Amino acid sequence: MISSSGGGKNCFVAVAAMLVLTMLSACSSGSGDEPEPEPTATASETSSTQADEGAVSALYDKFWAARVKAENAAKADPAMFQGIAEGSIVEAFLKKVRDAADIGVTRQGRPTIDQVEVSVTGDTAEIVACLNEDSWEFFGNGEQIDSPDNGPAPVGATAERRAGSWLLTGTVVAADLQKSCG
DSSP states (O other), X not given: OOOSSSHHHHHHHHXXXXXXXXXXXXXXXXXXXXXXXXXXXXXXXXXXXXXXXHHHHHHHHHHHHHHHHHHHHTOOOGGGGTTTBOTHHHHHHXXXXXXXXXXXXXXXXXXXXXXXXXXXXXXXXEEEEEEEOTTEEEEETTEEEOOOOOOOEEEEEEEEEETTEEEEEEEEXXXXXXXXXX
């Protein structure tokens, strides 16, 4: 038998109020002070960055191939760096080759370059690597020049994307590099 005193109605209202309060507290449990989630890179952004890093790394390899060829031949030809590097990185290197050639110094062999790291931010990149010149010997007037074996050391360069292509544009001072090559 149902009572007409309204007790069931009051119980229903109380249960409904509790449900509403529970739902509201669940929806607003955040204090508003919580940090927004960090944006994550999309697959296409990650792919694009990886492609840029690969292109800059390949460019760095080409730069060193041209540099080795120039130093081994004592030939300071800026055309060897066309489409690879320009500006201060080429100018300083060509001066070094000319100065060595003037006193009859060439090199034989090639250095070891490893642990290459590339970081790309927009249209700029920084390359940091370990360079070991111990197997890249100096020769003066055809005779080997004794030089100390220094082992690997950090080297760095900068690159810029210009008209859709990457070019090496500068060097990073070794003392500024945070890289261990030991």
